[in-house]
Amino acid sequence: MKNQALDGPKQRMKVFVTRRLPPEGQKLLSKSDLDVQQWDSDDVIPKEELLKGIEGADGLLCLLTDTIDKEVVDAAGPKLKVISTLSVGFDHLALDEIKQRGIKVGSMQHLSTDVTAELAVTLLLTTCRRVPEAMEEVRNGGWKTWSPMWLCGYGLSDSTVGVMGLGRIGLGIAQRLKPFGVKRFLYTGIPPCLKSVEELKAELVSTEKLAEESDFVLVSCPLTPETAGLCNKDFFQRMKKTAVFINTSRGPVVNQEDLYQALVTGQIAAAGLDVTTPEPIPTDHPLLTLKNCVILPHIGSATHGARNAMSVLAVNNLLKGLAGEVMPGGIEL
Numbered sequence: 569m570k571n572q573a574l575d576g577p578k579q580r581m582k583v584f585v586t587r588r589l590p591p592e593g594q595k596l597l598s599k600s601d602l603d604v605q606q607w608d609s610d611d612v613i614p615k616e617e618l619l620k621g622i623e624g625a626d627g628l629l630c631l632l633t634d635t636i637d638k639e640v641v642d643a644a645g646p647k648l649k650v651i652s653t654l655s656v657g658f659d660h661l662a663l664d665e666i667k668q669r670g671i672k673v674g675s676m677q678h679l680s681t682d683v684t685a686e687l688a689v690t691l692l693l694t695t696c697r698r699v700p701e702a703m704e705e706v707r708n709g710g711w712k713t714w715s716p717m718w719l720c721g722y723g724l725s726d727s728t729v730g731v732m733g734l735g736r737i738g739l740g741i742a743q744r745l746k747p748f749g750v751k752r753f754l755y756t757g758i759p760p761c762l763k764s765v766e767e768l769k770a771e772l773v774s775t776e777k778l779a780e781e782s783d784f785v786l787v788s789c790p791l792t793p794e795t796a797g798l799c800n801k802d803f804f805q806r807m808k809k810t811a812v813f814i815n816t817s818r819g820p821v822v823n824q825e826d827l828y829q830a831l832v833t834g835q836i837a838a839a840g841l842d843v844t845t846p847e848p849i850p851t852d853h854p855l856l857t858l859k860n861c862v863i864l865p866h867i868g869s870a871t872h873g874a875r876n877a878m879s880v881l882a883v884n885n886l887l888k889g890l891a892g893e894v895m896p897g898g899i900e901l
């Protein structure tokens with residue numbers, strides 16, 4: 569039998585959490601026997617606080633707003649075993665550095681798929697039917713009479729929709745758009761399961777062809793070196809003048825200068841963005857002066873249910889990873 573007095577008290581594992589969590593995740597975390605140190609705020613943790621806080625930690629629970637680079641993993645030291653991110657995307661993590669150190673990573677997998685796909689459809693309909701502009705006209709007295717061509721936009725019926733990245737979210741978007749009478753689905757990226765492709769009759773095409781033939785382009789691919797800046801001048805020049813562009817993935821997939829030019833010169837009809845570079849987009853940014861550009865503050869997964877479930881999964885990833893068990897949202901590095 570072990571003698572507690574001789575062994576000394578068992579040291580609790582230290583975890584550092586970079587933000588206040590949604591209530592359900594916070595509750596689960598408080599019940600754990602971990603030594604939890606937390607940036608107890610709704611604001612982004614300053615880098616120097618992150619570097620201090622993570623020192624000697626066994627686990628880290630972070631957000632997509634925290635850049636976990638070499639400096640941060642070095643500051644953590646050799647005990648760091650698990651990084652759990654409260655996000656689907658993991659482009660904010662220096663995966664090569666993390667992999668080298670044998671650190672396990674957990675993310676959200678499927679949890680925010682439905683709500684993010686819903687938001688993409690919301691943003692598409694809002695943008696292509698010019699809803700914010702129409703609301704503004706009601707408020708500012710611009711509504712004089714019913715007028716045949718006033719505030720006309722574009723409808724989905726009989727259209728061609730191009731989805732860049734037909735992963736879980738991209739597929740969720742396409743499945744939700746199908747009942748609107750979309751005639752043809754095009755996609756780029758890795759093909760999903762055969763059954764889904766057959767159900768949608770989706771065609772795998774080149775990025776160029778997707779730009780040229782789509783009435784609506786929706787970006788839902790991860791940010792990688794291959795996708796950074798993919799939607800640029802050439803891409804927008806290929807799009808139809810009547811086409812609408814939607815991005816709900818990551819801001820840097822789009823060259824914003826080129827998008828601005830495309831919108832100002834009428835090269836494309838409109839754009840809806842839930843993600844920008846940087847975030848938040850500065851309030852004096854030229855894109856915010858355009859009526860044909862709808863911008864949301866990165867709210868793809870922002871429902872009470874999804875964010876609570878995500879926080880529970882993030883804490884479970886941390887607990888399981890630290891216990892040496894399989895993380896429910898573990899990612900292959």
Ligand SMILES: O=CC(=O)O
Pocket residue numbers: 632654655656657658676680817868869
């Ligand atoms: O963008 C949101 C996420 O990655 O969860």
